[in-house]
Amino acid sequence: MAPVTYSQASRVYAKGTLPAVDALDLDIRDGEFMVLVGPSGSGKTTALRMLAGLEPLDGGRIDIGGKDISTVPPKDRDIAMVFQNYALYPSKTVAENMGFALKMRHVPKAERDVKVREAAKLLDLDPGLLERKPKQLSGGQRQRVAMGRAIVREPKVFLMDEPLSNLDAKLRVQTRGQIAELQRRLGITTVYVTHDQVEAMTMGDRVAVLSGGRLQQCGTPRELYDNPVNEFVAGFIGSPAMNLRTVPLTEGGVRLAGATLPLHAGIPAGVTEVVVGIRPEHLRLTTKDNPGKPNGSSRLLSGDVILVEELGADALLHVRLSDGGDPVVARAEGRKPPAPGEQVTLGVDPADVFVFHPETGARIAG
Amino acid sequence: MTATSPPARAATAPARSRVEPGAVARKSVLTVVAWVVGIAIFLPVLWMVVTAFKPESAAETWPPKFTFSPTLAEFQLVFHGMGPYIENSAMATIFSTILVLILGLPAAYALSVRPVKRWRDGLFFFISTKMLPIVAAIGPLYVIALKTHLLDNIWLLVLLYAAMNLPLAIWMLRSFMLEVPGETLEAARLDGAGRIREITEVIMPVVAPGLVSTALICVIFAWNELFLAINLTTTTAATLPMFLISSVPQEGLYIALLSAAATVASVPVIIVGWIAQRSLVRGLSMGAIK
Numbered sequence: 001m002a003p004v005t006y007s008q009a010s011r012v013y014a015k016g017t018l019p020a021v022d023a024l025d026l027d028i029r030d031g032e033f034m035v036l037v038g039p040s041g042s043g044k045t046t047a048l049r050m051l052a053g054l055e056p057l058d059g060g061r062i063d064i065g066g067k068d069i070s071t072v073p074p075k076d077r078d079i080a081m082v083f084q085n086y087a088l089y090p091s092k093t094v095a096e097n098m099g100f101a102l103k104m105r106h107v108p109k110a111e112r113d114v115k116v117r118e119a120a121k122l123l124d125l126d127p128g129l130l131e132r133k134p135k136q137l138s139g140g141q142r143q144r145v146a147m148g149r150a151i152v153r154e155p156k157v158f159l160m161d162e163p164l165s166n167l168d169a170k171l172r173v174q175t176r177g178q179i180a181e182l183q184r185r186l187g188i189t190t191v192y193v194t195h196d197q198v199e200a201m202t203m204g205d206r207v208a209v210l211s212g213g214r215l216q217q218c219g220t221p222r223e224l225y226d227n228p229v230n231e232f233v234a235g236f237i238g239s240p241a242m243n244l245r246t247v248p249l250t251e252g253g254v255r256l257a258g259a260t261l262p263l264h265a266g267i268p269a270g271v272t273e274v275v276v277g278i279r280p281e282h283l284r285l286t287t288k289d290n291p292g293k294p295n296g297s298s299r300l301l302s303g304d305v306i307l308v309e310e311l312g313a314d315a316l317l318h319v320r321l322s323d324g325g326d327p328v329v330a331r332a333e334g335r336k337p338p339a340p341g342e343q344v345t346l347g348v349d350p351a352d353v354f355v356f357h358p359e360t361g362a363r364i365a366g
Numbered sequence: 367m368t369a370t371s372p373p374a375r376a377a378t379a380p381a382r383s384r385v386e387p388g389a390v391a392r393k394s395v396l397t398v399v400a401w402v403v404g405i406a407i408f409l410p411v412l413w414m415v416v417t418a419f420k421p422e423s424a425a426e427t428w429p430p431k432f433t434f435s436p437t438l439a440e441f442q443l444v445f446h447g448m449g450p451y452i453e454n455s456a457m458a459t460i461f462s463t464i465l466v467l468i469l470g471l472p473a474a475y476a477l478s479v480r481p482v483k484r485w486r487d488g489l490f491f492f493i494s495t496k497m498l499p500i501v502a503a504i505g506p507l508y509v510i511a512l513k514t515h516l517l518d519n520i521w522l523l524v525l526l527y528a529a530m531n532l533p534l535a536i537w538m539l540r541s542f543m544l545e546v547p548g549e550t551l552e553a554a555r556l557d558g559a560g561r562i563r564e565i566t567e568v569i570m571p572v573v574a575p576g577l578v579s580t581a582l583i584c585v586i587f588a589w590n591e592l593f594l595a596i597n598l599t600t601t602t603a604a605t606l607p608m609f610l611i612s613s614v615p616q617e618g619l620y621i622a623l624l625s626a627a628a629t630v631a632s633v634p635v636i637i638v639g640w641i642a643q644r645s646l647v648r649g650l651s652m653g654a655i656k
Binding site: 052053054073074075079080081083084085086087088089090091092100101104105149153 | 547549550552553554555556557558559563567568571572
């Protein structure tokens with residue numbers, strides 16, 4: 001049983017600079033697949049390295065399995081890490097690489113061999129590769145050896161630092177599924193760092209979104225998508241990204257492209273403008289033939305199509321709304337998208353509109 | 367790289383034969399220049415070797431004789447008196463190189479893998495010791511050697527050659543150690559490798575070729591050293607370069623004898639240089655490129 005808990009854990013690289021990780025509070029349940037996601041510089045890798053013991057803590061504590069391990073050396077934390085560049089030992093064979101941690105613990109050779117073979121089988125790694133050097137392997141095979149090195153140890157916690165970033169797109173998608181499936185099978189608590197929000201959404205039981213060293217929100221992928229707590233999470237999670245625009249407040253709501261979107265109560269006093277956010281799939285293309293859902297509350301926004309990105313099943317329309325500004329992206333059916341230059345009307349249900357505070361970015365309504 | 371270059375070459379070869387004649391001319395000029403320079407450098411060496419096989423009477427004629435009956439007489443003379451000198455040179459070279467590696471490896475480690483505080487200053491200090499001309503230090507060195515009764519003692523040369531080669535060795539070893547990826551060292555730490563295992567299992571396999579080339583360069587420098595030997599030794603600790611000088615007699619012919627001695631003295635260095643050339647170039651240019 002190995003839950004992981006960050007309590008006010010902080011890391012400051014140099015005095016006088018902003019902390020790389022700022023008072024992080026995070027509970028990771030036993031057996032959970034937790035993804036730390038954020039842009040570069042968000043502190044996600046530092047947070048992982050603090051858990052690994054590769055970075056000291058400048059404040060707070062980290063517990064593994066209910067025990068404070070803040071000052072325990074890395075080798076005694078019972079963790080295994082998969083590095084971004086795999087960090088295989090170039091002079092050792094695949095089998096030696098995978099068995100190294102066991103050798104360091106004086107596990108007899110015969111037992112080591114059995115465990116290495118088991119791990120290789122689990123990862124679909126051809127036994128013929130076990131005697132090769134890492135240099136003779138393809139990128140995908142190296143990635144699996146790095147995974148194998150972690151699995152062989154049977155640690156309490158797996159740490160993975162962008163382990164898929166060196167694979168090509170197709171292999172990445174394939175391996176993504178394999179890792180998630182394997183983790184569920186082994187049931188070992190896993191902390192996975194990525195900057196790719198698609199990876200985060202598809203792999204994680206829960207996802208922690210970090211920015212500027214601070215935890216923004218932690219929840220299931222669905223929660224983050226449907227219920228972002230602030231503008232950053234709303235814009236970061238989802239592909240294509242949520243359309244965000246600063247608009248003035250008026251009587252009865254906000255004005256956007258000639259339409260008035262009613263707002264629920266809860267706008268703080270003194271706020272004269274807000275940021276509204278609408279997911280691309282919530283901007284529904286309405287035409288004469290297809291007037292959209294017969295929904296009385298739907299508001300209509302008009303604009304010109306400036307770009308169409310066809311994705312096959314659907315198409316992304318970049319539409320410049322009639323009030324100018326940056327174009328918004330709408331998801332439309334892929335078979336018969338409007339052509340660039342065409343004027344279109346987009347329907348939006350006010351219930352689908354997110355509203356954020358213009359300065360703090362905090363969600364205030366919607 | 368080796369796998370891809372042959373097809374690449376095959377693909378470009380027909381294209382190159384069709385290029386404008388200007389490129390061909392430029393290339394042949396470069397080839398000629400390279401040969402001229404190469405021969406100019408190699409000819410004196412060849413002349414030395416050829417002269418070593420001449421009888422003394424044929425060695426110093428003008429114009430030089432190209433036909434002569436080769437003889438090993440000069441080599442016999444050389445080998446006759448050279449024994450103790452070779453022994454001294456070998457001792458000074460081998461022991462100073464071992465000393466350099468024993469001291470240089472931990473120093474390089476402390477300047478690269480786990481840098482100490484102010485490692486830049488340390489690095490600069492080591493190289494700064496090479497800035498002072500050795501002539502400026504020979505007076506004090508002589509006095510110290512005299513007072514400690516180490517004059518004409520081979521262990522003095524061992525010590526001094528180690529000191530002489532240490533800065534370069536540290537710089538070279540450091541650049542090799544920087545090649546070890548930081549992530550690999552961290553992986554070893556997580557896998558439970560302590561300081562010793564980290565060095566023996568992870569760092570040494572990567573550094574080993576560099577260690578060899580560093581040792582070879584120390585061997586070459588120690589083997590060829592003359593200035594310290596000539597000033598601090600006389601007979602019992604005299605090294606091979608001193609034998610070369612001593613084979614010049616006060617009167618009479620000596621060119622053939624000197625050539626034979628020089629040839630013998632050069633052979634080990636040439637062999638070592640040949641072995642080392644690939645890793646040497648890599649070792650010296652590493653860090654410069656990266």
